[in-house]
Amino acid sequence: MKKELGILILLVVLCVIVSIFNPRFLTANNLQNTGRLVGAFGIFSLGLGLVIITGGIELSVGSLMALLGVLLSMMLTEWNWAAPLAVAGCVGLAMALSWGHGWLITKMKIQPFIVTLCGLLVYRGVARFITKDSTKGFGNAAGFESLRYLASGNLFGVPMPFVLLLVISAVMWVFLHRSVYGRYLFATGRNEEAARYSGINTKRIITLAYVLAGVLTAISGIIIAFYTNSVSPAAHGNFYELYGIAAAVLGGCSLRGGEGSVVGILIGTALLQVLRNLVNLLGIDTSLDFAVMGIVILFGVLADQYFSARRNRNQFVALQEAAASQAQ
Amino acid sequence: MLLTAENLTKSYGGVQALKGASLELRAGEVHALIGENGAGKSTLIKIITGAVTPDGGELRLNGELIAENSPPRAKALGIAAIYQQPALFATLTVAENIALGLEAQGLWRRVDWRARQRRAADLLAQVGARIDAQALAGELSMPQQQLVEIARAIGAEAKVLIMDEPTASLSAEDTEHLYDVINRLRARGVGIIYISHRLEELPIIADRVTVLRDGCTIETHPMAEVSRQDLIRLMVGRELSAVFPKREVARGEVLLELQALGCRASGVKNVNLQLRAGEIVGLAGLVGAGRTELARTIFGLTPADEGAILLRGKRITISSPAAAIAHGIAYVPEDRRRHGVVLDLPISENITLASLPHFTQLGALDFARERTTAAACVAQFAIKTPALFAPAATLSGGNQQKVALSRWLTAKPSVLILDEPTQGIDVGAKSEIHALMCDLAEQGMAILMISSELPEVLGMSDRVAVMQHGSLAGVLERAEATPQAVLLLALGNAAPAEPRDRQKNQGQKS
Structure with missing residues (x-):
């Protein structure tokens, strides 16, 4: 907890500064909107954090989101799939692709940077190809209000993405800080060879981290697609992986691996969104x-x-x- | 006198590697340097080549003191070394490799490719090598790479040439050729320090021999005046000075049996060995004889692809360390800091790492039990640390080793493999670990101990298995395990059929 204290102080100081210069920061509307973004960005940032703890990196987040976004739109509006089936399709595809990343990294021994850079390029290209580069959306069609609610609804005034983030964070916290797998993940990130000598199946642990990152990216992706309500295959999700990496690094993850915490990543995400909000509210270009x-x-x-x-x-x-x- | 080393001393941390080593090298002689593992040969060489600064003593070249020796300085003075593993840049051509360090440097200096080519070809001709100077170094065989290195040393006008086990991986034919090259260098007045474990080749090639033992120079003799037996006696020399807390334990059932075990990837061949409950088996052999490779094969790090492993008479397959642990086999590796402990993790987490699933309650980690177990280990093994949460990196070598041991004993194995369990740790911790090994044997564990320290092997083992070139050269009972007997097996004179076999295998490799 001590480690996260510094960045928490930074977050509080920033919030205080913004609210002094522009009291609109504290209006319910602004807080709700910022919270919604923190939720949407926090979920995939947690996944990226897992990958970074193994000492790897995941650069394909934004492109994967664009691919999932256009597919989700096509499934729901063009192929008329039921909402649960479409969600399962997105999550399943993300799992399969990120399992592929893990396989290439652990079995084929290609560096994570290269594998996921290729993912970044390939998924973006595929997204643009299958849509013929045209923007996909959800319009106002009926049939998937439940999904829309996940993105833009509120529960007792708290934005749904933020609620989801809290639930997922709790699960991730137990996984990372209280389970055998979490301990294995940290040990693998610290010293993969020593972990292997201790009987840990490090390849499986690393692959698991990428698959979980894929699942969390899919969940974030669905929320963000509905939040923007239209998905431009060329621009949707651009640079999102960098938001995730920045949040993880700010939150105390080391790019060398073996360090990081759920709480730190959450604070890091919040800090980034408050900064974007600050630029807006303080009238900075x-x-x-x-x-x-x-x-x-x-x-x-x-x-x-x-x-x-x-x-x-x-x-x-x-x-x-x-x-x-x-x-x- | 070409080169004189006088009374050199050097200690690393608490370990005294050299206690007073001296060596006199004449121009135009081949001077053999021999000694057991850890006798201080490498340290002496490193001091001469400037890689290591001695704590005391003097180094003179042609009578002049070499002050502030360093690798560039040694090179400028004409001291060159060739190691067992050639150190060429695999992706550069032979000519480029030879040119490195020979040609004048300068950021904007133009390369005269033709001259470089001519020079390389000329130097290669001088060592009688038929090697294309434009070939990539990585594509050459090991003996060819060695010749390139010698050519480079000649190009640098080396006056002192150090060769560290140059024939260790050469076939008979390549060895003959190397002898020719050495004779040519000798005729040109180069002084050669020749390190070798193959005592049989010394009378052929060496003029004089110096024996190192425990960091001291024991004696120097003209090669013609000493026999192989004399040399072994000089190398082993001492009585067992340390007292080992060895206890007699009744041997129980056969726990682990290796039947013709082999692993092609790591060079382990046809190993037959039984480990009984309550028994400590020492695994001796020269560095590179395949002892660690055998341990890694048993533990599933490089799974076996030949033969069988039997546990309590039942055939088992070990495809990963996890499988080995599930069968109750533990391995404490040689490289503590890289493999034995996770340096940045706390002591407590290191101790439970190999048996973590046992420290859970309803799937969640049970921190209280983890702390209790870790505290018990710290108390039992007298691990000197102020806190359980201190990272393993803050401990001394001996205490890190105790943490590594704790990890494996917490996993409650029935077979324990220890790889150099006391290497580089202080005397106190050493005897504590020896005592612990005896306790464990008494409790019915079977222990396989790899050690390069002969007194430790002889002092602690019920039986001594000696490895050579990836297979078992022989197994000695405690009573018949004398230093001479072990060394004879390790140097490979016991089985007359062995040498031809060996050469054949190495011919294929190169």
């Missing part, structure tokens, strides 16, 4: 929003490095003192 985000991430990571180095030093000193007193 929106063309600058990526620049603002980049600068904040840079300083966030710098500060985190400084504080964790200090923490390690303190812990080391404490350990040495304890050892010395034990020796006496």
Whole structure:
């Protein structure tokens, strides 16, 4: 928890600053909308976090979302599939594709960056091809109100994506921080060979992380498709993988693997969405929003490095003192 | 005198690798340097080539003190080394490899490709090698690569040439050719330090021999005046100085049996061995004899593809470490920091890593039980740490090894394989681990201990299995396991049919 404290403080400070300069930040409407985005982006960011903990990377998130988005629209409006079947189709396809990533990475020994970069290119191309590059949407057709509710509805005033994020986070928290598999995931990320020598099937663990990331991307993808209500195959989801990576890194995941937490990724996601909101509310030119985000991430990571180095030093000193007193 | 090393000392951490090694090399002689594993040969060589700075002692070339030796400096002085594994750039051509470090440097210097080519061809001709200078180094066979390295050393006008086990992987024919090249170099006045475990080749090639033992130079003799027996006696030398807490334990049923076990990928061939409950079997052999490879095969890291593994008489298949653990086989690897412990994980998490499913309640990790078990291990093995949550990286080598042992004992194995269990750890921790091994044997565990330290093997083992070139050269009972007997088996003179077989296999490899 200590590790997440720094970025939590950063989040609170940012919120305070924005609400001082523009009280509209605290209106129900703005909070609801920001919460909706945090929910939608948080779900796939958690998946990316899992992959990053194994020491890998997943770059195909945005393209996969575009592919799933246009397919979802086609399933529902053109092929008239029932909503549950369409959801199962999307999740199933995402699982199969991301299992393929895991297989290429663990069995074919191709670097994760390359595998998922190819995914990024291929899925985008396929999405544009099957739609002939035309934008797909859901219009106002009836029959899938339940799905629309997941994206734009509220439960007791709380946006549904945010509720979903909380539920998924709870499950992920147990998985990552309280289960055998979670422990195996961290051990594999820290030192894959030592994990293998301990009898851990590291290939299966790594593949599992990619498959889970795929499932979470599919869930996020469905929500975001309904949130935007139209899916342009060439632009939908562009750069989303970078939001996820940024959230995970801000939240304390190390790109070297073996480090990270569910709470950290959640705070990281929230921080990014508040930043986008800030650009809007403070009247900063929106063309600058990526620049603002980049600068904040840079300083966030710098500060985190400084504080964790200090923490390690303190812990080391404490350990040495304890050892010395034990020796006496 | 070409090169003199006088009274060199060097310690790594708490381990004294060299305690006073001296060596005199004359111009135009082949000077053999022999000694057991860990006698300090590598350290001595590293000091001469400048890779390691000695703590004390002097190094002189032609009577002049070499101050502040470093690899570039040694090279400039004409000291070159050729190691067992040739170190060429596989994706560069032979000519480019030879040119590296020989040609003048400069950012904008133009390369004279023709001159480079001519020079490489000329140097290769000098070592009598028929190698195309434009071939890629990676496409050459091992002996050819070695010749390229020698050619490069000649090009650098090396006065001192160090050869570390150059014939270890050569066929008889290639060895003959190498001897020719060495004789030519000797005739040109180059001084050659020749390290070899093959004592039989020394009378053929060496002029004098120096024996190292426990970091000290024991004696130097003209090769003609010493016999093979003398050399073995000098290498082993000591009485068993350390006292081992070995206890006699009644041997029980056969727990693990290897029948003609082999693994083509790692070079393990036709190993037959039985491990009984309550027994400690030492696995001796030279570095590279295939001991670790055998352990990795039994543990499923490189699964066997020949022969059979029997557990309590039943044939089992071990295709992964997980399968080995499920059958009650544990392996504490040699490289502690890379394989034995996860350095960044806390001690407690390291200890439970191999038996984690046992530490759950309703599928969730039971932290309280994990802490209790870890605390019990820390107390039982006297692991010196202030906190269970301290990362394993904060511990000393001996304590890390105890954490690795704790991990495997927590998994409650019936067969325990220990790979160099006391390598590089201090004397106190060492005898604690030895005592622990005896306790475990008494409780009915079967232990296979790989060790390069002969006194440890002889002191701790009920039986000693000796490996050579990937297969078992012989098994000795405790009573017949003398240093000489083990060394004879390890150096491979016991089975007369062996050498021809060996050469055939290596011919295929190269």
